[in-house]
Amino acid sequence: MIVAKFGGTSVGTAQNIQKVIQIIAGKQGNSIVVVSALGGITNMLIKASELALQGDEAYIKMINEIESRHIEAISSLFGSKKNGSKDFLSGQIRHLSDTLKGVYMLNDLSDKSLARIVSIGEILSSFIVTEAMQTNGLQALLQDSRSLIKTDSNYSNAAVDYAQTYKNIKEFIKNNHIKIVVVPGFIASDTKNNTTTLGRGGSDFTGAIFANAVNAKVLEIWTDVSGMFTANPQIVKQAKPIETISYQEAMELSHFGAKVIYPPTIQPALDKKIPILIKNTMAPEDAGTLITEKTEKDSTIVKGISHIDQISLLTLEGNGMVGVPGISKRLFGALAQNNVNVKFITQASSEHSICFAVDLGDAEISKKSVDQVFEYEILQHKINPVVVENELAIIALVGDNMKSHQGISGKMFSSLGNNNVNIRAIAQGSTEKNISAVIAKKDVKKALNSLHAAFFENQVRQINLFIAGVGNVGSKLLDQISRQQKFLREKLNIEMRVVALSNSKKMLFEEEGIDLKNWNGKLEAAQDAADLDIFFEKVDQLNLRNSVFVDNTANEKVTDQYEKYLKKSIAVVACNKIACSSAYPNYLSLKSLSREYNAPFLFETNVGAGLPIIDNLQNMVNSGDEIQEIQAVLSGSLNFIFNHFDENNSFYEVVKKAGEAGYTEPDPRIDLSGVDVMRKILILVRESGVKMELGEIENASFLPVSSLKAITVDDFMKTLISDADHFNELRERASGKGCKLKFVAEFNRGKAKVGLKEIPAGHPFYNLDGKDNIVLFYTNRYTDQPLIIKGAGAGAEVTASGIFADIIRTINK
Numbered sequence: 001m002i003v004a005k006f007g008g009t010s011v012g013t014a015q016n017i018q019k020v021i022q023i024i025a026g027k028q029g030n031s032i033v034v035v036s037a038l039g040g041i042t043n044m045l046i047k048a049s050e051l052a053l054q055g056d057e058a059y060i061k062m063i064n065e066i067e068s069r070h071i072e073a074i075s076s077l078f079g080s081k082k083n084g085s086k087d088f089l090s091g092q093i094r095h096l097s098d099t100l101k102g103v104y105m106l107n108d109l110s111d112k113s114l115a116r117i118v119s120i121g122e123i124l125s126s127f128i129v130t131e132a133m134q135t136n137g138l139q140a141l142l143q144d145s146r147s148l149i150k151t152d153s154n155y156s157n158a159a160v161d162y163a164q165t166y167k168n169i170k171e172f173i174k175n176n177h178i179k180i181v182v183v184p185g186f187i188a189s190d191t192k193n194n195t196t197t198l199g200r201g202g203s204d205f206t207g208a209i210f211a212n213a214v215n216a217k218v219l220e221i222w223t224d225v226s227g228m229f230t231a232n233p234q235i236v237k238q239a240k241p242i243e244t245i246s247y248q249e250a251m252e253l254s255h256f257g258a259k260v261i262y263p264p265t266i267q268p269a270l271d272k273k274i275p276i277l278i279k280n281t282m283a284p285e286d287a288g289t290l291i292t293e294k295t296e297k298d299s300t301i302v303k304g305i306s307h308i309d310q311i312s313l314l315t316l317e318g319n320g321m322v323g324v325p326g327i328s329k330r331l332f333g334a335l336a337q338n339n340v341n342v343k344f345i346t347q348a349s350s351e352h353s354i355c356f357a358v359d360l361g362d363a364e365i366s367k368k369s370v371d372q373v374f375e376y377e378i379l380q381h382k383i384n385p386v387v388v389e390n391e392l393a394i395i396a397l398v399g400d401n402m403k404s405h406q407g408i409s410g411k412m413f414s415s416l417g418n419n420n421v422n423i424r425a426i427a428q429g430s431t432e433k434n435i436s437a438v439i440a441k442k443d444v445k446k447a448l449n450s451l452h453a454a455f456f457e458n459q460v461r462q463i464n465l466f467i468a469g470v471g472n473v474g475s476k477l478l479d480q481i482s483r484q485q486k487f488l489r490e491k492l493n494i495e496m497r498v499v500a501l502s503n504s505k506k507m508l509f510e511e512e513g514i515d516l517k518n519w520n521g522k523l524e525a526a527q528d529a530a531d532l533d534i535f536f537e538k539v540d541q542l543n544l545r546n547s548v549f550v551d552n553t554a555n556e557k558v559t560d561q562y563e564k565y566l567k568k569s570i571a572v573v574a575c576n577k578i579a580c581s582s583a584y585p586n587y588l589s590l591k592s593l594s595r596e597y598n599a600p601f602l603f604e605t606n607v608g609a610g611l612p613i614i615d616n617l618q619n620m621v622n623s624g625d626e627i628q629e630i631q632a633v634l635s636g637s638l639n640f641i642f643n644h645f646d647e648n649n650s651f652y653e654v655v656k657k658a659g660e661a662g663y664t665e666p667d668p669r670i671d672l673s674g675v676d677v678m679r680k681i682l683i684l685v686r687e688s689g690v691k692m693e694l695g696e697i698e699n700a701s702f703l704p705v706s707s708l709k710a711i712t713v714d715d716f717m718k719t720l721i722s723d724a725d726h727f728n729e730l731r732e733r734a735s736g737k738g739c740k741l742k743f744v745a746e747f748n749r750g751k752a753k754v755g756l757k758e759i760p761a762g763h764p765f766y767n768l769d770g771k772d773n774i775v776l777f778y779t780n781r782y783t784d785q786p787l788i789i790k791g792a793g794a795g796a797e798v799t800a801s802g803i804f805a806d807i808i809r810t811i812n813k
């Protein structure tokens with residue numbers, strides 16, 4: 001004999017009921033089939049009762065909906081075939097209407113009536129399923145479980161009288177030799193034969209009660225997912241079905257919210273060591289999950305992660321608790337008296353406070369009853385009134401083998417900490433089958449996903465990017481990400497997703513990651529107008545793990561946003577130089593926020609595009625070296641310009657060409673005035689540990705007065721033509737001495753300066769080609785020969801690669 005329970009989705013439509021029939025038809029021996037109400041019907045019955053109680057006539061509409069859901073199933077199951085289901089439905093609907101009318105008129109709804117009302121869901125489904133089986137030629141008998149399962153009179157969550165119930169079921173089976181017995185799940189009756197229910201999700205429990213009574217070979221729970229998953233598959237996309245799991249582990253997971261099995265189900269099966277098999281009605285070929293006794297073979301350490309939403313945390317605190325025996329007894333006694341189920345308890349060894357968690361709905365009565373019990377101590381100011389905190393959740397890590405492994409809780413809490421999930425309370429029983437933590441409800445999704453990644457996903461790390469600026473550099477970055485995504489996944493176990501994009505006009509968010517093949521079109525078609533504050537709010541609300549804000553703009557307003565991101569532990573990667581070259585206190589504040597909130601703030605591309613200049617500099621400083629002197633050519637743009645400026649190409653033409661190729665800033669004056677190089681040397685000086693402002697840097701400009709005075713970019717470009725002689729003279733003077741012109745930045749003895757220099761042959765700067773950059777660091781360790789970093793220092797492609805590298809660095813830091 002086997003017992004097979006089919007849940008709400010499994011019997012929710014005619015199509016699914018046919019699948020149920022096929023599954024049962026394929027069984028060899030006898031079966032007891034337990035069915036839930038059609039999916040969603042129990043909720044609708046409860047809602048209709050509430051509406052009627054509130055005097056809202058919408059309850060009638062709800063009855064009609066309930067009726068039509070069943071008519072739809074009946075019509076497609078039986079078509080024009082003769083059937084009793086239709087009349088049975090009419091009778092039950094009439095009964096429901098009468099009862100709810102009574103509730104509506106009397107403005108009264110007792111638990112007893114509610115149990116009677118919700119039982120209609122299972123009464124209907126079991127009738128329809130039985131008749132459908134019979135119509136398909138199966139030998140099936142319907143038996144109302146209310147005449148077999150006996151309970152107390154706690155109507156909504158009744159306690160089973162096992163002795164009586166098992167006796168009834170055994171007798172019934174002995175007297176009825178039928179291949180298939182169909183019974184409604186969830187419902188039972190008390191000693192006076194009033195209908196009671198076994199609690200929400202209770203049909204699983206019905207199945208276990210029958211399985212125990214008949215010594216079933218197996219209890220099959222047929223549902224809408226392919227087993228018990230490593231985490232709720234609706235929240236964690238990467239979750240996988242667990243092959244086998246022990247009764248204890250299944251019990252822990254279900255107690256902590258794995259709704260796939262109702263917690264009381266396990267005990268009756270465990271008492272008789274009956275295996276429970278969770279299967280998917282919609283995919284019967286999938287293996288599912290087998291719940292059995294723990295085997296030595298099973299060495300999995302963490303089996304699953306689950307959570308309970310809507311938790312309140314209550315804290316009782318005060319000096320009057322220290323060393324006083326009986327406090328816990330009074331506290332939990334008061335809760336028990338009020339039928340409050342305590343989900344979580346912690347007490348520090350100082351005994352100064354006890355912290356416990358209950359369902360949100362129980363918070364008020366819990367506070368009231370505990371405050372009452374400690375009324376005297378509260379009046380004496382020895383204990384404070386209970387403090388209640390809401391909007392919380394419990395997450396739990398479950399596994400029988402956790403006790404024999406170190407480092408599990410360390411890994412759990414560091415993974416949560418790295419993702420800015422604040423832990424309010426922690427509990428771990430001495431059996432170590434479960435480590436649980438109370439966190440904010442809003443963090444549940446992020447917490448479950450990061451824990452899942454840490455414990456189950458072969459260390460696949462997800463990076464979620466929020467990108468501002470899709471111009472020259474930004475679009476190259478998106479190209480590179482798109483090309484590299486597969487490689488990152490396969491070789492580095494990194495899942496890089498672009499979740500949001502913004503240009504100056506529009507912004508686009510796609511939580512599952514934007515398809516980079518067509519980001520352009522999608523951004524253009526996006527609904528939302530660009531707004532930096534709303535952009536931040538959305539990032540914050542999404543609350544995804546390993547989030548990185550990427551600034552590819554040259555816009556000061558964007559840099560004003562960094563602080564907010566860092567304070568949420570969101571990493572910031574920027575090629576925008578404005579933040580790091582702004583006023584020193586601002587730079588310093590961003591650096592310390594980054595440290596305080598454990599959020600990387602990376603800006604390697606601020607100096608020398610993709611060249612690893614800042615990273616090396618930071619490594620030297622962090623390892624105790626001191627920077628004595630810096631000599632550098634830091635403007636790829638100016639280097640390009642002076643390398644191409646000769647007798648055949650006028651200064652104006654070269655500047656124009658550099659602009660068109662994207663080697664200069666959109667406003668070339670930022671490069672030619674030396675301001676860009678000033679910012680770069682300033683950043684290097686600051687990263688060397690020296691406090692300096694931009695205004696302290698000496699800048700001997702090579703531009704003539706007319707160029708410096710020009711107001712618009714166009715005017716400025718014109719002065720390059722009118723003052724051509726000035727530039728030619730600079731060139732000729734240098735070449736006359738066998739020198740080349742280079743725009744050099746220097747830092748020495750606490751002072752920094754930038755300016756055009758004549759560089760003689762043999763100097764390391766002399767042969768600097770194209771748009772290359774070079775930096776010479778003289779330090780305590782590099783005294784005679786400097787550390788030299790040299791290479792392509794400008795251009796969108798190399799800058800984008802530098803940003804890419806910084807993004808990867810955010811998760812390796």
Ligand code: ADP
Binds near residue numbers: 233306
């Ligand atoms: P049924 O109506 O068949 O009893 P339920 O809705 O009660 O189905 O339970 C199945 C649902 O449980 C799944 O659809 C899934 O959303 C949810 N669930 C939560 N946690 C888990 C988990 N760890 N594994 C599988 N399902 C889970």
Ligand code: ASP
Binds near residue numbers: 007008042185186200
């Ligand atoms: N129909 C009941 C409920 O929705 C029982 C069950 O489905 O297990 O809670």
Ligand code: MG
Binds near residue numbers: 007204259260261262
């Ligand atoms: Mg269920």
